Amino acid sequence: MKTIEEINQKITNGDAVVVTADEMTSIVSQKGAKKASEEIDVVTTGTFGAMCSSGAFLNFGHSDPPIKMSKTFLNGVEAYSGLAAVDAYLGATQPSQNPEIGLDYGGSHVIEDLIRGKEVELIAEAYGTDCYPLKMVETPITLDKINQATMFNPRNCYQNYAVATNSTPETLYTYMGTLLPNSGNVTYSSAGALSPLLNDPYFQTIGVGTRIFLCGTEGYIVSEGTQHSTEVERRNGIPVGSAGTLMLQGDMKKMDPDFVRGATMPKYGPTLYVGAGIPIPILNEDIATRTAISDEQIICKIIDYGIPRRSRPVITETNYKELKSGKIEINGIEVPTSPLSSYKRAKMVAEELKEWIENGEFLLTNPVKSLPSRGCTVNPLETNKPAVLVRDIESKSIIMTHSDDKINDVARKLVDNNINHLPVVDNNGQLKGIVTSWDIADAVARDKSKLVDVMTRKVIIAREDESVDIIARRIDKHNISGLPIVDKENRVKGMITAEDISRLIGGNLKNENGGDSI
Amino acid sequence: MKAWLRFLPSIINKAIISDAIKIYEIDFNILRAYITPRGGKMLVEINGPQENESIQYMEEQGIQVTPIMRVVTKDLEKCMDCGACVSVCPVNAICIKEDWMVEIDNQNCIGCGFCINSCPTKSIDFME
Numbered sequence: 001m002k003t004i005e006e007i008n009q010k011i012t013n014g015d016a017v018v019v020t021a022d023e024m025t026s027i028v029s030q031k032g033a034k035k036a037s038e039e040i041d042v043v044t045t046g047t048f049g050a051m052c053s054s055g056a057f058l059n060f061g062h063s064d065p066p067i068k069m070s071k072t073f074l075n076g077v078e079a080y081s082g083l084a085a086v087d088a089y090l091g092a093t094q095p096s097q098n099p100e101i102g103l104d105y106g107g108s109h110v111i112e113d114l115i116r117g118k119e120v121e122l123i124a125e126a127y128g129t130d131c132y133p134l135k136m137v138e139t140p141i142t143l144d145k146i147n148q149a150t151m152f153n154p155r156n157c158y159q160n161y162a163v164a165t166n167s168t169p170e171t172l173y174t175y176m177g178t179l180l181p182n183s184g185n186v187t188y189s190s191a192g193a194l195s196p197l198l199n200d201p202y203f204q205t206i207g208v209g210t211r212i213f214l215c216g217t218e219g220y221i222v223s224e225g226t227q228h229s230t231e232v233e234r235r236n237g238i239p240v241g242s243a244g245t246l247m248l249q250g251d252m253k254k255m256d257p258d259f260v261r262g263a264t265m266p267k268y269g270p271t272l273y274v275g276a277g278i279p280i281p282i283l284n285e286d287i288a289t290r291t292a293i294s295d296e297q298i299i300c301k302i303i304d305y306g307i308p309r310r311s312r313p314v315i316t317e318t319n320y321k322e323l324k325s326g327k328i329e330i331n332g333i334e335v336p337t338s339p340l341s342s343y344k345r346a347k348m349v350a351e352e353l354k355e356w357i358e359n360g361e362f363l364l365t366n367p368v369k370s371l372p373s374r375g376c377t378v379n380p381l382e383t384n385k386p387a388v389l390v391r392d393i394e395s396k397s398i399i400m401t402h403s404d405d406k407i408n409d410v411a412r413k414l415v416d417n418n419i420n421h422l423p424v425v426d427n428n429g430q431l432k433g434i435v436t437s438w439d440i441a442d443a444v445a446r447d448k449s450k451l452v453d454v455m456t457r458k459v460i461i462a463r464e465d466e467s468v469d470i471i472a473r474r475i476d477k478h479n480i481s482g483l484p485i486v487d488k489e490n491r492v493k494g495m496i497t498a499e500d501i502s503r504l505i506g507g508n509l510k511n512e513n514g515g516d517s518i
Numbered sequence: 519m520k521a522w523l524r525f526l527p528s529i530i531n532k533a534i535i536s537d538a539i540k541i542y543e544i545d546f547n548i549l550r551a552y553i554t555p556r557g558g559k560m561l562v563e564i565n566g567p568q569e570n571e572s573i574q575y576m577e578e579q580g581i582q583v584t585p586i587m588r589v590v591t592k593d594l595e596k597c598m599d600c601g602a603c604v605s606v607c608p609v610n611a612i613c614i615k616e617d618w619m620v621e622i623d624n625q626n627c628i629g630c631g632f633c634i635n636s637c638p639t640k641s642i643d644f645m646e
Contacts, residue, residue, distance in 0.1 A: 048598070050638070104640075177602045178636040185605035261598050263638035271638070273598060326604065326614065338605035340638075342598045344618035 007041045007281050008363045016041040018357045020350040021194045021280075021291055028292030037288035042357055042364065045196040046213070046277040046349030049189050049341030050263060052175065053155035053226065054092040054272040056111055056252055059147040060122060062086055063139075068132035069124035073097060074110045074141075081124070085132055089152075092262075092272035106270025109262030111151070114143045115215070115255045149252035151215065155225035157276055159197035159244035160300055163188040163323065165315060165330065168306035173267030177340050179305055183315070183330050186302060186337045191346040192295040192320030196278035197244045199291045201237050205280050206246075207367020213277035213353040214248055216256025218362065221278075222247040223371070230376040236297040237290065240317070244371065248276065259349060273342070277349040279357060281364050295320035302330065308470055310380060388504065390471060390485055390496055391464040398494050400425045403432050403452050407443045410435060410451055421482035421495055424455050429491045431484055433457045461486050462496050472501050519569060520549070520589060520624075522646075523560045524582040530558065534579045542572035549589075549628040561589065561629045588645045589627040590634065592620075596641035603633035603642065 010016040017040050019027060024043045028036045058079065060069075068085040071078070076096045079088035094107040113120055124137040143149055165186045166172045166179035173179075177187045192198070200206045210221040225245030232239040259275030282288050300323075302315040315330060322328045323337050356362035401410050401422045413422060414437050424433040433455035443454040462471050462483040471483065475498050482497035530553070539546050544566035551560045564572060573583050599620045604612045611626035612633060622633070622642070634642045 048600075050600075177638075178606050178632075180606060187602070187605065261639065263598075264640075265638055266636055273600070273638075336605035336607075336610070338603070339601040339614075342600040342618075343614075344599040347618065 002041070002281070002283050004281050004283070004364050004366050010041055011357055011360055011363055014358075014360055016357060018042045018044060018279075018354045020347070020354055021045045021199050021293075022347070022350075024288075024291045025193055025294045028288060029294075033285045033289040033292065036292070037282050037285040040282045040288065042354075043199065043280045043282060043291040044213075044277055044350045044353040044357070045194055045199050045280065046275070046346040046351075046353065047157060047191040047195050047341060048259070048273060048275045048343075048345035048349060049191065050175070050265065050271040051153060051156045051274040052093050052271045054111075054151070054153035054274055055107060056090050056114075057148065057150045057152050058088050058090060059149075060086045060088070060124075060141060061145075061147050063134060063137050065134045066132045067124060067126045067134035067137050068129055069126055069137070071125040073123040074107075074120050075105065075113065076101065076121075077105065077107050077110050079107070093270050095269055103264050103267070103269045106262070106264065108270045108272035109264075111252070111272060112257060112260060112262035114149060115252055115260060116257045117143060143253055151219070151248070151250050151252050151255070152222075153225075153248045153272075153274065155227055155245045156248050156274055157196050157225070157246045157278075158190070158242050159195075159201065160239050160298065161188070161190050161242050162303040162312075163300050163318060164305045165302055165335070166306045167304045167315070172305060173265070174305050175265055175268050175271070176305060177338060178266055183333075183335060186323070186328060186330070186335050187340050188300070188320075188323050188337065189340045190298075190300070190320065191341055191343055192298055192324065193293055194343070194346050194350055196276065197246070198238055198293060198298060200278075200280055200287070201234070201239065201244075201290060201293075203244065203371040203373050204287055204290070205283065205367070206278055207370045209365060209368035210278065211362070211365045212248070212279070213259075213275070213349055213356075213362075214250035214255075215252075215260035215275050216258060216352075217250055217254035219248055219250025219276075221367075221371075222249050224376070227378045228372065228376050229378045230372060230374050235299040236293065238293060238298050240299045241301055246276075246371075248274075259345070259352075275345060275349045277353040279353060279362070279364055295324060302328075387467040387469065389464065390462050390466050390468060393468065393496060393500055393504065396494065398492065400429075400492055401435065401451065402426070403455070405451050407440060407449050407451060407454070411440050411444075414440065419495075421484075421497065423459075423484040423492045423495060424451065425492050431459060431461065431486050431490050431492050434459045434482075434484060436482075459484060463487075464493060468496075468501060468504060471496055475501070519565070519585050520561065520563050520587075521573070521583050521585040523562055523576065524557070524584070525580060526557045527555060529580045532579065534576060534581060537579075538572045538575050541575065542566065542568040544569055544572045550630070586645055588624040589629040590622060590624070590642050591645050592622055593641040593643075596639045597637075598639060598641075600638060602638055603636050606632040606636045608632065 069081045072081040072088045079090040081088040092108040096105045119140040122141045128135045164176035165183045225247045228245045232243040261273035420437045435455040439454040485494045547563040549561040611623045
């Protein structure tokens with residue numbers, strides 16, 4: 001048994017034995033936890049991953065005449081300034097206001113630019129008051145000129161996380177990176193055995209007020225992070241999915257651009273790569289055992305991100321040893337894996353923190369308060385309007401056509417029924433294609449008489465149990481106007497069109513306004 | 519060797535490549551092709567004892583040939599070795615090395631551009 005005070009004395013004397021979490025794994029397997037706990041004083045952890053729930057509080061200082069900023073923009077990225085006159089919170093994922101830049105530059109990039117010492121353009125608007133008469137400010141700022149810049153991240157360092165794949169036939173662009181069709185790849189984000197909260201899974205040493213490594217300088221744990229969850233399935237003592245989280249803060253003025261990076265998940269949006277490392281004092285044998293966790297012992301679940309619902313289906317289980325090997329097996333097929341967090345930089349974080357402690361520059365802290373280790377669950381947002389499903393849309397008679405039908409007959413069907421889309425089916429009612437009034441015009445123009453020559457074979461479909469909001473997104477994404485509804489056997493059950501969805505929204509408005517249409 | 523071939527619409531109807539393959543007995547593999555009414559651009563791999571002669575022939579016929587050592591290039595300042603690109607590569611040309619650095623093998627690269635589009639810090643680009 002050791003105390004933090006004793007370890008700190010050793011650090012001050014330059015006698016502390018510090019190792020990184022991956023080194024600890026082999027030390028414990030060679031010497032055993034008891035001997036390791038006597039010899040090792042501190043284990044350093046590290047992670048360098050995309051942490052969307054990050055941002056910074058900035059205080060710009062008062063202009064002359066003064067302004068009460070009500071809207072602020074930094075390099076065209078809006079920061080929230082519904083605080084006192086010259087305070088703002090810049091969120092990492094806020095995209096640029098400029099539609100030409102859009103997702104390519106956001107709050108995270110502004111944070112990186114400030115840390116790199118670059119000039120950033122501040123534009124602030126105000127309504128003007130007796131004490132703050134100015135209505136507009138436009139000026140370059142730099143990190144060293146503004147009063148405070150405190151990185152404040154509501155949710156960092158997730159304790160384990162889902163592993164992503166995509167079973168659908170189209171590429172998806174998600175916060176878990178680019179997911180290829182038909183489970184063509186797998187992405188994961190945890191640093192595994194080096195990750196801070198996986199080395200102290202029951203929060204025995206990490207707590208409120210713990211001094212940590214944050215983006216190249218010292219930072220502090222404010223409290224448990226948002227969505228902190230403790231009532232989770234564990235294997236080898238480690239949660240198998242997302243569980244504990246941390247709220248962190250640190251002084252941006254002292255941060256090092258090697259350990260923080262603005263980034264954009266393609267077609268998803270900006271996010272901040274945060275380098276965070278936590279020292280774990282080896283106070284006893286149990287703590288030593290926990291820090292010896294290996295990649296193989298950390299189990300995680302592969303989730304199908306092809307299903308855009310709150311609870312997505314689990315495909316299978318894996319562990320970080322398999323994931324880090326670069327390929328895993330799903331249903332007997334080898335699938336390549338991508339880490340989204342940089343293990344190389346995570347190791348740099350753990351090494352850097354180790355060096356600080358060895359040099360006596362960084363002392364450990366007793367937590368002011370423990371993090372909650374039980375009783376925390378993440379509640380869903382229950383909306384008072386449940387999602388409208390495709391099957392809830394008023395059913396119309398199903399009009400279909402067969403692939404051997406003549407163009408003239410198809411044209412008549414479209415006109416007679418006043419519709420623009422017709423699903424094409426075979427004799428079993430299974431979907432073979434889709435034909436639109438435009439395709440018919442095209443057929444006439446190019447003198448084609450067979451439907452099979454003009455119909456579209458690769459059809460974007462809707463399923464009865466899908467939410468209409470998802471169909472609206474699909475219509476928008478593929479720039480189409482109607483989708484056949486099919487069941488599990490690929491049999492056509494109807495059509496859903498952009499008009500149906502407009503009518504649905506119109507209908508809701510009508511109800512809310514007491515029956516009058518607007 | 520890998521090379522970019524560029525040609526104008528004036529020669530688009532000539533079977534220059536087919537002739538080059540027959541005359542110089544080269545292996546000719548098209549990795550990427552952009553053909554428009556205004557001309558075309560192809561990334562190809564040419565191999566064989568007479569590859570230099572075949573290139574000379576193509577140039578005489580009006581094709582601009584630019585041999586390249588690397589198909590894509592990675593900005594080491596911007597790259598943070600996250601590995602997001604690794605699993606989107608269809609030919610396994612990107613790997614994470616022993617020291618956890620991400621490395622692109624330009625020998626195997628076919629210039630599909632998937633890694634370029636998947637990079638969170640836009641650190642990969644085509645070599646022009």
